[in-house]
Amino acid sequence: xxEEVLEAVAASPELLTxxxxxxxxxxxxxITRDDFKKAVDELIExxxxxxxxxxxxxxxxxxxxxxxxxxKRIVLLPQWMSFSGEPGDVVIKMQSGISFGRGDHxxxxxxxxxxxxxxxxxxxxxxxxxxxxxxxxxxxxxxxAIACILFGVGRATGIDTDPCARKEAVENAGxxxxxxxxxxxxxPVDEIKGRFSIITANxxxxxxxxxxxxMLKLTEKGTxxxxxxxxxxxxxxxxxxxxxxxxxxxxxxxxxxxSAIVLRRNTI
Numbered sequence: 001x002x003e004e005v006l007e008a009v010a011a012s013p014e015l016l017t018x019x020x021x022x023x024x025x026x027x028x029x030x031i032t033r034d035d036f037k038k039a040v041d042e043l044i045e046x047x048x049x050x051x052x053x054x055x056x057x058x059x060x061x062x063x064x065x066x067x068x069x070x071x072k073r074i075v076l077l078p079q080w081m082s083f084s085g086e087p088g089d090v091v092i093k094m095q096s097g098i099s100f101g102r103g104d105h106x107x108x109x110x111x112x113x114x115x116x117x118x119x120x121x122x123x124x125x126x127x128x129x130x131x132x133x134x135x136x137x138x139x140x141x142x143x144x145a146i147a148c149i150l151f152g153v154g155r156a157t158g159i160d161t162d163p164c165a166r167k168e169a170v171e172n173a174g175x176x177x178x179x180x181x182x183x184x185x186x187x188p189v190d191e192i193k194g195r196f197s198i199i200t201a202n203x204x205x206x207x208x209x210x211x212x213x214x215m216l217k218l219t220e221k222g223t224x225x226x227x228x229x230x231x232x233x234x235x236x237x238x239x240x241x242x243x244x245x246x247x248x249x250x251x252x253x254x255x256x257x258x259s260a261i262v263l264r265r266n267t268i
Contacts, residue, residue, distance in 0.1 A: 001031065001035060001036070001038075001039040002039045002042060002043055002048075004025060004029060004039075005021070005025065005036075005039050005040060005043060005049070006043065006048060006049070006062075008021060008024050008025055009021065009049065009060055009061065009062060010062065011256075012024070012256070013256040013257045015052075015054070015059040015060075015061065016059060016060055017057060017058060017059055017060070018040065018058070018060060021040075021060055022036050040060065044063075047063045047065050047066045048062070048063055049061065049062065049063055050062075050063040050064075050065065061104060062104065064076060064078070064094075064103050064104050065078055065096075066078070066081070067081065067083045067085075068103060070103060070109050070112050070113065071109075071112060071113045071116050072116065073088055073089055073090050073116055074089075074090050074092065074112050074113070074116055074147065075089050075090070075091045075092070076092050076094055076103040077091055077092065077093050077094070078093070078094065078095075078096065079093045079094060079095045079175045090116070090147065090150045090151060092143060092146055092147060092150065092176060093172075093175045093176050094141060094143065094172055094175070095168070095171060095172060095175060103143065106255040106256050106258040107202050107228045107229045107258050107260070108143060108144075108202060108228070109255060110228045110253045110254075110255055110258060110259070110260035111144050111200060111202050111226055111228035111229075111260055112143070112144070112147055113253050113260070114226045114228065114251060114253055114260045114261070114262045115144065115147045115148060115151060115198075115200065115226055116147075116151070117251050117253075117262060118198065118224045118226060118250075118251075118262055119151040119152060121250075124222070124224060124264075127197060127222060128152040128153055128154065128197060129154060130154040131154055132152075132153050132154045132155070132197040133153065133154060133155045133156065133157065133194070133196050133197060134148035134149070134153045134155070134156040134157070134196060134197065134198045134199070134200065135156070135157050135158075135159075135192065135196040135198075135199045135200070135218065136148070136156060136157070136158040136159070136199075136200045136201070137159055137189060137192075137199065137200070137201040137203065137211070138159070138160055138201060138202060138203050138207075139158030139159060139160045139165065139166075139169050139184060140160060140162075140165050140168075140169065140202065141165070141168055141169055141172055142158050142168070142169030142170070142172045142173055142182065142184065143172070144200040144202060144226070145157075145158045145169070145173070145182050145200070146172060146173060146176050146178060146182065148198055148200065149178050149181055149182060150176070150178075153197060153198060154181070155181050155182070155183070156178075156181065156182045156183075157182075157183050157184075157185065158182060158183070158184045158185070159184070159185050159186065159187050159189065159192065160184070160186065161186060163186070166184045166185075166186060169182075169184045170182075170184050189211070189214065190214065192214070192218060194218065195218060195219065195220045195223070196218055196219065196223060197222075197223060197224070198223065198224040198225075198226065199215065199218060199219065199223065199224070199225050199226070200225075200226040200227075201225075201226070201227055201228075201229070202227075202228045202229045203227075203229045204229050204230075205229070205230050205231065205234040205237070205238055208227050208229070208230065208238055209237070209238060209241060212241055212242065215242075216246060219246075219265040220265060220268055221265055221266065221267060221268050222264065222265060223264070223265040224262060224263070224264055224265075225242075225247065225261075225262070225263040225264075225265075226260065226261075226262055227260060227261050227263070228258070228259075228260035229258075229260075230258065230259045230260065230261070231257060231258065231259065232254060232257050232258065232259045233257075234259075235252065235259045235261065238261070239261065242263055243263070245267070246265060246266065246267055247263040247264065247265055247266060248263065248264050248266050249261055249262070249263055250262050250263065250264050
């Protein structure tokens with residue numbers, strides 16, 4: 001029963017209330033209210049599920065108050081918790097803050113998986129040294145910038161218009177021992193200058209489309225773009241724009257109705 005509950009929560013493209021989740025499971029299983037409630041209560045006690053409160057309703061979601069393996073190598077960890085992982089694990093410690101990007105949304109997980117994929121490519125990962133730099137646009141909690149550093153980038157810059165997000169990103173960088181390698185600014189996106197080895201952005205598709213001219217200025221041959229925050233239905237239009245001349249798609253990832261893409265700049 002508990003496995004069925006977890007699978008239903010993970011598979012749903014929308015947040016589920018207790019009652020909605022019960023209806024989903026009763027539509028395909030012969031269960032009683034008592035059995036269902038017992039399974040949910042045990043999963044909460046085991047920190048597999050947690051209640052969240054949004055828009056005046058209570059929803060059941062996967063808990064991130066424990067080590068959570070996002071991908072083959074990336075593990076998210078509450079800042080207060082110790083963890084003995086596998087050799088090669090990239091462990092990112094996060095506080096339970098208020099800004100977007102703690103790993104509890106598919107777009108964050110997709111962005112992290114795409115970053116890991118990019119660094120599995122020896123041709124790409126071999127380009128990094130102390131002078132390489134990542135740019136994370138709309139950094140939120142700073143999690144994507146932190147991941148880039150932990151995978152091998154020399155320095156990272158995160159920008160965000162939200163002062164709460166900037167404060168949280170700075171704190172998360174410090175928690176991971178990267179306070180001297182990650183800079184967080186409120187620089188307007190059109191004032192960013194320089195060339196970057198990797199650029200990440202967990203933003204909605206219209207914003208990513210509007211960023212196209214800027215991406216041409218901030219990238220050079222071999223630069224990687226990791227975009228998440230894209231609805232699956234929007235992916236084709238975004239890809240059509242970016243691959244028309246200057247970029248190649250090297251990876252797409254999907255979770256629920258969200259998508260992320262990895263692009264490589266192929267010309268200067």
